[in-house]
Amino acid sequence: MHAVAPVTPVGGHSLLLFLLQIGLLLLVAVLLGRLAALVSLPPIVGELLTGIVLGPTLLGAVAPDWFAWLFPQETEQFHLLDAFGQVGVILLVGITGLQLDLGLIRKRGATAVRISLAGFIIPLGLGIGAGLLLPNAMLVPGSQRAVFATFLGIAMCVSAIPVIAKTLMDLKLLHRNVGQLVLISGTVDDVVGWLGLSVVTAMATTGLQMGGLARSIGALVLFVLAALVLGRPLVRAAMRATTRTPEPSTTIGAAVVLVVLVSTVTHALGLEAVFGALVAGMLIRTAGKEVLTRLAPLRAFVMAVLAPVFFATAGLRMDLTALVDPAVLGTAAVLLLIAVAGKFAGAYLGAWTSGLDRWEALAIGAGMNARGVVQLIVAMVGLRLGVLTTEMFTIIVLIAIVTSAMGPPILRMASARIEMTAGERLRLTEYEATLHSDVRPAVERT
Secondary structure, three states: OOOOOOOOOOOHHHHHHHHHHHHHHHHHHHHHHHHHHHOOOOHHHHHHHHHHHHOOOOHHHHOHHHHHHHOOOOHHHHHHHHHHHHHHHHHHHHHHHHHOOHHHHHHOHHHHHHHHHHHHHHHHHHHHHHHHHOOHHHEOOOOOHHHHHHHHHHHHHOOOHHHHHHHHHHOOOOOOHHHHHHHHHHHHHHHHHHHHHHHHHHHHHHOOOHHHHHHHHHHHHHHHHHHHHHHHHHHHHHHHHHOOOOOOHHHHHHHHHHHHHHHHHHHHOOOOHHHHHHHHHHHHHOOOHHHHHHOHHHHHHHHHHHHHHHHHHHHHOOOHHHHHOHHHHHHHHHHHHHHHHHHHHHHHHHHHOOOOOHHHHHHHHHHHOOOHHHHHHHHHHHHHHOOEOHHHHHHHHHHHHHHHHHHHHHHHHHHOOOOOOHHHHHHHHHHHHHOOOOOOOOOOOO
């Protein structure tokens, strides 16, 4: 038997570039993220701008030789950054799942469902319609327009629980009825959005053949049922068992293993890996407060290191110089209008028909309009699947930045005109008490 020669590890210039890329991206992302926070914008805005500053838009235009040396257009080199970013986004979505409290949905389910469905269906329809009408130049050559249109519809209708939660915390609105409705409705939107993304992924990989699509949808249904029936008790028991050790490292390690392995299962089924990460996070949440407390170091590391690098690498793929083309600029303007108007109109209509007043409806529309990390992940998936061109990717990420930035001031203005109830004052007291404990809602990167 011949011994297998060991694979040569990464080293030399490739390793040097990779370490320099990670260090520089993280440094600039943290600085710009803090700068964004100082002007009352979500940190994700600054972190996405990192890729624009260090990418082809600015550095590539001002110092093309430096850009070409720092970020060479070599598949192997870029895959190192991609792999780092993929681990980060899987753990980020897993942590997002820790915050999705389905118990809240049961308590105010009818209102939340009306708001979320109206806020989902209207922009979905507008996005699909736009995708069917956009010129062929905006599509990947040889791609199926139906798949592209459906994907664009999903990108237009998602909300972002990480952005919503962070905004509500920053504005001290988690205790308000309108804040809870925004969070619950956004949760429903998030779950439906991930399901939709999995279906679109199946369409992109198996085509529009009914047999392949039916198998993918069947796999999705079976996975969800298995997660509810078998996964929930097994994950709860496994995570609680890790609390018997004095150190939180066992709990953290177990959580990471679960998130990664469940992501592997959904990827193997032809679904999106991030959907598995979301479900894994939701299952881990059922293990109780002690487990969530022990996962605080993991949340801190993902939020402070992995997430900013992922957002920055996404920005590297943006090239805002493409907006110089009138056709691309016009497409961006139309899609931004569709994204904002569709989400606002849908959420406002759902809230108004549920008996809420105009200021409450406006606040809910502003909160759910934030796309943030979810739309960014959707855009990255579309680029990986070959559904989006670089121009369309740039437009979708631009929409994520603009909608994340415009939400807080509108939400602040509308909520100031809503009278606080006695129940809300009680919840405010309870919420302020949690700020002094180790167990608090996961503050997601926005």
